[in-house]
Amino acid sequence: MRRGGNLIPMAQGLPESEFVGIDLSASQIADGQAMVDAVELKNIRLNHLDILDVDAGFGQFDYIIAHGGYSWVPSQVQDKILEVCRQNLAPNGVAYVSYNTYPGWHLHGAIRDMMLYHTRQVAEPAEQIAQARELLDFLAESVLTKSNAYAGFLHSYVNYVKERFLPDGDDAYLFHNELAEVNEPVYFYQFAERAAGHGLRYLAEAQFQTMLAGNLPDKVSVSLRQMAKNTIALEQYMDFLRNRMFRQTLLCHQEVQLKSKLTPERLAKFYVASSALPKNPEIDIHSTSVDKFYAPNGDTLATDHPVTKAAMLYLTEVWPQAVAFNTLLLAAYSRLNGSGDSTPDFASPGFANDMQILGAGLLNAYSYNEDIVELHVHAPRFVREISERPVASPVARFQAKRNTRITNLRHELIQLEGLSHYLLSYLDGSWSRAALLKVLQNLLIEGTIEVEQDGKPLKAPADIKRALPEMLEAALRSLADAALLVG
Ligand SMILES: C[S@@+](CC[C@H](N)C(=O)[O-])C[C@H]1O[C@@H](n2cnc3c(N)ncnc32)[C@H](O)[C@@H]1O
Known part of the structure; x- marks a missing residue:
C-alpha cells in the first residue's frame, strides 16, 4: 500500500464498504493516515503490519488487492501473499495480485542489471536515480548500431521509463520498480501453478481484453487455440507473442465453479459508460443503415440496430457517468418512441431481442477495447450539474493541495493544471x-x-476582471466533466 493512494479513494467512493490496508513501512501508513484523517473517512483502517503476521483471525474479505508488491518481495513473502489470498478471502471473493512477467522482463531485466551495475557504489536513492537516468540516456544516444533490434529496444525502454515512471517528476517509481533490491519476474504459468498450490484458481486478468485470443488476427488466434490445451497455456502463448512484462491477475478459490462463457444476459448486472461519438451528430436512430460511434482513440462501434444507436447517444450525453444496463435499455426505448413515459412490453419477443442485440453489441465492443465501452459493477457517485456552492471530492481536494495529480470519482489519476487546480481546494460547499x-x-x-x-x-487587473467569470465557469465545467464534483 503506497500511502493509501489506491485504497483511500476507493473507501471514499464506496462508503458502505469497509477497507483495511497494511504496509510494513511506518511512513507509508502515516502518510495514508494523514489523508484518512483529513478526509474524515470512517470506513478504512490502515495497519502498520508485516504481511507475514496476517493470520486467519485478521478477517475475511470480498476483495484482496496486492498491487506492485509480489515481484519485489522475497520468495517466502510471495508465498505468504498467496496464503493470505486463500486464508482471508471470502468464499466467493476475488484476489488481485500484480507481478512482473517473462518474457518481457528478460530484456527489461538486462537494463535493470546495467543500471544496478552503474550505480553499485551509490548509496543515496536520489543520486542513484539521477545516475541511472544518465546511463539510460547515454545508452540510447550512443548505441553503436542505430538500426538493429537492440537499439530499437533501448530507445523504446528510455521512452517507457520517461513516460511511465516519471509522471510529475515522481522519481520514486524508478527507484521502487526498476532498481529495487529484489525483483523476481515469473512466467505466467509458474505464477498460476504456485497459486494453485495455495488452493487458488486463475479467474481472469484485470485487463480483460488481453485474455481474448479473438482480438488477435484470425490466423494467429486459430493457431493459438490449436497449440494451447487450456486457459493457462493460451494466456502463456499470448504472453510470448506480446513479450508481456506485467500482469494484474485475479484469483478465486479453487472450489469456485466458473462460468466462463460470455453471454449478453450477463450485462444485466453491469453499469455501462461510453464516450464514443457518432461520426454524424444528426444520426437517424430509427434508420437501419449502419452508423459508427468513435472512441477517442479512433476505435469504433458500428451498428444498424436502432435501440443500440439510441443507447449509445444516451451514453454520450451522460458521459462520464455509468448507467445500469436495464436503465440504458429503457432510456433507448423512450428516446426511440419520442416520449419519456412509454413503457415497453417486457414480455414481448421484440423486447427480449433488443436486449440481446444491445447486450451483445456492448459486450463485443468492451471485449475489444475499454475505450469504446466501459463496464462497471457500480455507478460512481459524482454529479455533472454545477451547483451554486459546488462541492468537490474531499480526497481530490486533499491531493490538490499537495500535487497536480488527482484521483477522480472514476478512480482515474488525472492531471490538473491552471485555474481548475487552484479552484479545487476551495470547493467544500461553503463558497x-x-x-x-x-x-x-x-x-x-x-x-x-x-x-x-x-x-x-x-x-492586468482589467483583463482579469473581464475574463475571469467565463474562465471560472469553464474550470467548473472541466471539474464536473472530470468526475470530481460530488455536490
Ligand atoms: C512497490 S510498493 C507498491 C505499493 C503500492 N501498491 C503501489 O502500487 O504504489 C510495495 C509496498 O509493499 C510494502 N511491503 C514490502 N514488504 C512487506 C511486507 N512483508 N508486509 C507488508 N508490506 C510490505 C512496502 O513497504 C511498499 O510500501
Missing part, C-alpha cells in the same frame, strides 16, 4: 460562485496564482 469569483480574482491580481489565456499570462 458561492460569486465568492469563488472574488477570491480567485484577488489571488490573480495579487499575483499569488497565475493563469494563462490564449497561451499568454493573464496579468
